[in-house]
Amino acid sequence: MSSAIVADDLRKSYDGVEALRGVSFEVRAGEVFGLLGPNGAGKTTTVEILEGYRTRDSGKVTVLGHDPAAAPRALRERIGVVLQQSEFTPLLTVHEVHRLFAGYYERPRDVDDVIRLVGLEEKRDARVKTLSGGQKRRLDLGIALVGDPDLVFLDEPTTGFDPAARRTAWELIRTLRSLGKTILLTTHYLDEAQQLADRVAVIQAGRIVSLGTPAELIGDAHKAEIRFQLNGEQVVVQTDDPTLTLHELTSEALANGSRLEHLEVRRPTLEDVYLDLVGGDENAE
Amino acid sequence: MTLLFHQLAYEQRIFWRSREAAVFIFIFPLLLYVLLGSVYSDEIEIDGVAVPAADLLLAGLFGYGAANTAFGGLAIILVGRRETGVLKRLRSTPLPPATYIAAVLSSTLLIFALQALALVLLGRFVFDASTPANWLGFAGAAVLGVVCFAGLGVGAASLIRSAEGVSAVVNVVLLPMAFLSGSFGPTDDYPGFLDAIAAVLPLTYFLDIVDGVYLEGESLFADPKALGIVLAWGAVGLVIALTRFSWMPRER
Structure with a gap:
């Protein structure tokens, strides 16, 4: 099976402090891969290197066959990114924001399709400022999907959700998986990783300390x-x-x-x- | 090109839907023109030449408007979008950064062009002000003003750290500059130290150019020294932007 992401011995220091000390893993095409770790473990640095936001000091990275450090347009056509914190102009409607982003891609998905997929059809013509927090996160996800990406980065997609909203978001992520998308998910909710991820890597102090299916990770542990x-x-x-x-x-x-x-x-x-x-x-x- | 127009159309939609932007950026200079135009009537003597107050103020507020729209408007938009993660998000899409910047600048130019037109119409029909003696030069001055102050605006956006502080910083810079450079009325009676400050400000020289094309029908290039100083200020902003601009929000 082909790999969507290959990271090999990634290293990164900030002002002499080692944030990543040789991170290696592989994400297979079509799987949901969970990256788990406490704050400051190197989760965000790893993901931002893969997304092309940060450069690495050393190591090899391939994302969908490209080096993200060069951030080629061909790669950006095929990835979708949901950031932990982002807002959109409160003055555009849900439909308009999707249209705006759809315009950036060569082969976007149908905008109304995407709005339906993320469950915002009732808010289609509502301005962003009238959306609830959970609806804004769904808008975030919709915008990440509008370019019909092969690989979706979800950075703590349910942080701040109430339990009902989390379950809705989980359903949505399962839907994405069934569409054949590869998903790299970071989370500090363990049940979320257990529910959604095919495989999980636990990152601690800039290193991957454990990697496997949730069942394998549990199986290795105490009885x-x-x-x-x-x-x-x-x-x-x-x-x-x-x-x-x-x-x-x-x-x-x-x-x-x-x-x-x-x-x-x-x-x-x-x-x-x-x-x-x-x-x-x-x-x- | 299609992408540029796509982005420009949305930039315009966002601008005109925002009441704060429409009032602060678009209406405010026009409002000042109405207020000041009602206070100063008759003629004002400048360097021994009597000029209708309505003309002088029109030129002054054209200059203030260019600085307000391009410097103030851009700094506020860019800092706001950077700190809310909009710019970071855009970097992950195939939209080329150069196209995005070009769309934001074109949008700014379009807004200022409409404002300048409104100023001329207001002057002509309310205060009986002159229409530009050199229309082409006047239009060129609008582009020059937007280029110079946009450079400074992007430079300022690179240095301003928080979205909360940006409006305050912008106005602390803009209003004294406009006052010293003569946007709001004649500066002949100002004490020497204020004149000395005014002598280094870009708006002072920009207003010289505007007076030339608007009142005297001169070419945009009639005063190479003033033109050089205005462009140099824009270049300073651009250099700061090129070395310091970030698409990422500051670490929280």
């Missing part, structure tokens, strides 16, 4: 966990074989006539794995 309270005390048991362990625990409890209060069996989530990898201080974010 199932059984928690319960016995005589008011919290008990946590880690096990490779939860069926057997649970049977032993419950049999013993029944034989003793005691109860395992608040009994639960948990598989580790990507979050647990991630917190192990980045040292557990990510909760502050």
Whole structure:
């Protein structure tokens, strides 16, 4: 299978501080690739090098067969970028903003198609300033799609969303994937990466510390966990074989006539794995 | 070329829909003309020559309008768009930066051309002012003014850090400059130190050129020294822009 992005030993320093210390990964055509990491880990620097906004100090990068540092027009025809923070002139309508951007591309998608795809058809003729925060992010996404890109960069696409808006955005990203788009997603929401990404790279202090499918990442980690309270005390048991362990625990409890209060069996989530990898201080974010 | 017109059409739509821009950039110099034209009537003596006040003010506000539209307007638009990420976003599209800049400049020139026309019509029909003695030179002066002050506007945009501060900075520069250069009335009675400051300002020399083409029917190139100084100021702005301009918002 061909690669949409190849990054090989990327390095970048700012004023002598190493932001990237040899980042290598590959994004396959058609997959959703998640880049996870705490603030300052090198996520944004990596993505901005791939998007052509920043230059690298050393290493090799290919995006859709081009070197993004040269930012050739041919490459910009084929990528869509959703920035973390961007606004558009509040005075144009949703339809007008899409038309404006469609004009930049040789083969744009049908503007009304895109507006429907991102669910803004009811706001088609409304000015941008009347949109809610979530609708503005959808506008952002619509503008990234209007050039019919092969590769879409989504930088923390649901930051600041309420749960309902996040689920809508997830549906949208799944729709993009089903259209055959390659997606590079950065996020600090672990459930988001687990829900959406085919593969995930965890970046920490300028290096990739783990890379694989969410299942692989979880599979590499610790085993199932059984928690319960016995005589008011919290008990946590880690096990490779939860069926057997649970049977032993419950049999013993029944034989003793005691109860395992608040009994639960948990598989580790990507979050647990991630917190192990980045040292557990990510909760502050 | 198609892309340039596409962008220009949207630049115009955005400008005229913005009440602040339309009032501050387009209406304000016309309003000042009406106010000052009502205060100063009759003739004003300049270097021993009596000139109708309405003519002198028209030329002065033409100069102020060029600076306000190209310097003020561009600095405000560019800083605002940079800080909200619009410029960064545009860099990821196939729109060539040169085409974008050309569209923004053409839009500025178009706005100022309409303003200059409104000024001439207002002068002619309300204050009985003269019409330009050299129409071609007058049109050339409009282009020259926009080029010089646009260069300074882009230069200023490269140096101004925040979208909140840009209007204030622009007006702190613009209004004293216009006052010292004589946009708002004769400067003959100004004390020597103010004249000394005025002697280095681009608007002073631009107004000399405007007076020449508008009142005396001179060619745009009649005063090479003034022309050189105006272009040099524009070039200074351009050099600052070329070395300091960024498409990216400042780090937050």
